[in-house]
Amino acid sequence: MMKKMATVNVIILLLMSVMLGAFGQLSMKKGLKNKPIQINELASLKIFNTVFEPNVFLGILLYIGATLIWLVVLSNAELSYAYPLIALGYIVTTVFSYIYLGENIVLYRWLGIILIVIGAILIGRT
Secondary structure, eight states: OOOOOOHHHHHHHHHHHHHHHHHHHHHHHHHHHHSOOOGGGTTSTHHHHHHTSHHHHHHHHHHHHHHHHHHHHHHHSOHHHHHHHTTHHHHHHHHHHHHHSOOOOOHHHHHHHHHHHHHHHHHHTO
16 A cells, blocks of 8 residues: 655645646636637637647646646545645636736735635645
């Protein structure tokens, strides 16, 4: 039977997974500005043009990396502990959407982020 990882290593991997997932989202969004796609185009050849747009493709690769790391996290931590901390990705994504994509973040979104941070702190203390 495999030995479980130290908690600090699980947290580091969890944060790596969150960051890769968040940056994957940012990369895909940036790429979709160049090659947007609509629901009726998912079954067409246009999906290949979109998927292979460099930023979209990078985002997909980052997401795959996040998923592979997440498998290690789930193998070493309780789901009820690890999964809520995925919400940290909302914070990273929102902050970098503002910085990197120039999106407007209204007050209520910032308040929501504060609540997410409080929740993550509470979960992390257990």
